[in-house]
Amino acid sequence: MTSQSKIxxxxxxxxxxxLEVLKDINLSVEPGxxxxxxxxxxxxxxxxxxxxxxxxVPDGGRVRVGxxxxxxxxxxxxxGVKELARFRANTGMVFQHFNLFPHMSxxxxxxxxxxxxxxxxxxxxxxxxxxxxxxxxxxxKADAYPNKLSGGQKQRVAIARALAMEPxxxxxxxxTSALDPELVxxxxxxxxxxxxxxxxxxxxTHEIAFAREVADRVIFMRDGVVVEEGPAQQVIxxxxxxxxxxxxxxxxxxxxAPAATA
Amino acid sequence: xxxxxxxxxxxxxxxxxxxxxxTVGFTIAIVVLGLVMGxxxxxxxxxxxxxxxxxxxxxxxxxxxxxLLVQLVWFYYAMPILTGIEMSALTAGILALxxxxxxxxAEIIRGGIVSIDRGQTEAGEALGMLPAQIxxxxxxxxxxxxxxxxxxNQSIIxxxxxxxxxxxxxxxLLYQGQVAAHDSYRxxxxxxxxxxxxxxxxxxxxxxxxxxxxxxATTD
Numbered sequence: 001m002t003s004q005s006k007i008x009x010x011x012x013x014x015x016x017x018x019l020e021v022l023k024d025i026n027l028s029v030e031p032g033x034x035x036x037x038x039x040x041x042x043x044x045x046x047x048x049x050x051x052x053x054x055x056x057v058p059d060g061g062r063v064r065v066g067x068x069x070x071x072x073x074x075x076x077x078x079x080g081v082k083e084l085a086r087f088r089a090n091t092g093m094v095f096q097h098f099n100l101f102p103h104m105s106x107x108x109x110x111x112x113x114x115x116x117x118x119x120x121x122x123x124x125x126x127x128x129x130x131x132x133x134x135x136x137x138x139x140x141k142a143d144a145y146p147n148k149l150s151g152g153q154k155q156r157v158a159i160a161r162a163l164a165m166e167p168x169x170x171x172x173x174x175x176t177s178a179l180d181p182e183l184v185x186x187x188x189x190x191x192x193x194x195x196x197x198x199x200x201x202x203x204x205t206h207e208i209a210f211a212r213e214v215a216d217r218v219i220f221m222r223d224g225v226v227v228e229e230g231p232a233q234q235v236i237x238x239x240x241x242x243x244x245x246x247x248x249x250x251x252x253x254x255x256x257a258p259a260a261t262a
Numbered sequence: 263x264x265x266x267x268x269x270x271x272x273x274x275x276x277x278x279x280x281x282x283x284x285t286v287g288f289t290i291a292i293v294v295l296g297l298v299m300g301x302x303x304x305x306x307x308x309x310x311x312x313x314x315x316x317x318x319x320x321x322x323x324x325x326x327x328x329x330l331l332v333q334l335v336w337f338y339y340a341m342p343i344l345t346g347i348e349m350s351a352l353t354a355g356i357l358a359l360x361x362x363x364x365x366x367x368a369e370i371i372r373g374g375i376v377s378i379d380r381g382q383t384e385a386g387e388a389l390g391m392l393p394a395q396i397x398x399x400x401x402x403x404x405x406x407x408x409x410x411x412x413x414x415n416q417s418i419i420x421x422x423x424x425x426x427x428x429x430x431x432x433x434x435l436l437y438q439g440q441v442a443a444h445d446s447y448r449x450x451x452x453x454x455x456x457x458x459x460x461x462x463x464x465x466x467x468x469x470x471x472x473x474x475x476x477x478x479a480t481t482d
Contacts, residue, residue, distance in 0.1 A: 055384055081393055089390025099385035103403050113389040116399060158385075165389060 012061035036211035039221035092162030107142040132160040152183030274442040281438030295360035300367025325365035355427035374409035
């Protein structure tokens with residue numbers, strides 16, 4: 001392999017009907033790198049994230065995560081369900097609305113991937129799940145059901161559930177946007193700890209202060225294109241493009257607390 | 263004023279009990295087979311493979327939109343002439359009622375499945391689960407909870423629909439009641455008693471459905 005990057009996206013295109021939501025996107029993330037995707041809603045950042053684990057199947061370009069790679073566009077064969085599933089098992093994803101399985105206990109939620117997808121015996125899946133719950137600070141909630149948890153707790157369970165697949169990369173799709181402001185901090189703390197451990201992460205976020213602190217690089221998107229990209233502090237503190245400046249002017253940049261913005 | 267004489271009905275108790283047994287057994291058979299049909303048709307209707315979805319839709323609409331009595335008669339009298347496949351009245355009755363029930367079950371099951379938030383499927387996909395695994399472990403268990411009250415309701419209707427097989431001389435409760443009525447010249451008493459038996463069999467079931475609905479409302 002020529003590239004050492006963990007994630008590579010090349011010439012990615014995606015249309016929803018007539019609307020071109022991603023136009024020739026290129027992106028690469030080093031192992032252990034943390035990239036934050038920022039931009040106004042409708043800029044395509046969530047779609048880009050969903051293309052990385054093929055929850056959204058691109059119309060053109062190439063996506064590689066670790067050693068797994070798919071090309072899209074005319075002349076290429078769409079991956080089958082089994083290939084898609086194997087590819088996705090290698091990436092963890094955390095959703096804005098948690099999407100925990102409400103009919104399963106917290107422990108069963110975290111064990112679901114290892115049991116069903118990786119085929120681990122319960123005797124191995126359970127200690128794994130319990131250790132991950134401990135890691136996100138929810139060891140005591142193992143037997144609770146999701147509807148008894150706060151939003152912040154739900155999201156931490158969702159992170160543990162994704163980690164249980166022992167993925168090579170973690171994708172966060174506005175993981176704190178649906179949370180009450182006082183619950184944002186506990187989720188960001190878990191994400192910060194993951195980044196410190198060297199997890200490769202792509203984060204779609206509106207938490208600009210958090211992006212500046214935790215991400216190595218920030219990518220600002222608008223209308224399906226990358227407008228500006230660079231080291232996090234440079235893009236956020238001294239953006240080169242007018243569009244980036246205009247977008248960032250809506251946020252408090254250096255507040256240490258993730259103030260309730262926008 | 264009509265002079266009621268229910269004493270006579272008692273002499274037909276074993277005949278009616280026999281009929282009730284046939285009705286209950288028949289209902290169990292058509293509910294189970296109907297649910298299998300309904301689940302298969304619902305999944306087929308949701309399939310991305312268009313011809314399959316179209317076929318399932320055609321099945322559902324044909325059986326939903328034609329009278330059950332016509333279907334029964336058709337399976338018993340018309341099918342042997344057209345296809346050469348002969349079947350007993352019991353088989354024809356089970357086939358028609360299962361297919362008829364299945365078409366309604368299919369819509370209930372499909373509705374239950376599509377009512378589950380798309381995010382649940384996405385969460386399963388993101389974990390690397392296969393579509394069949396997501397359906398079985400994530401979507402169906404949640405959808406089932408929502409489907410149970412309408413499925414029970416449809417099954418109650420199916421219980422009563424079994425009375426139509428009496429036209430094919432299947433010895434169900436209504437048929438035996440008719441036999442007794444002819445025999446005793448006491449149709450008013452017998453049809454009244456038969457109605458009461460149907461009611462006593464079904465009313466507890468409706469209470470069960472209502473309790474299920476109440477529990478569903480509290481846990482959701």
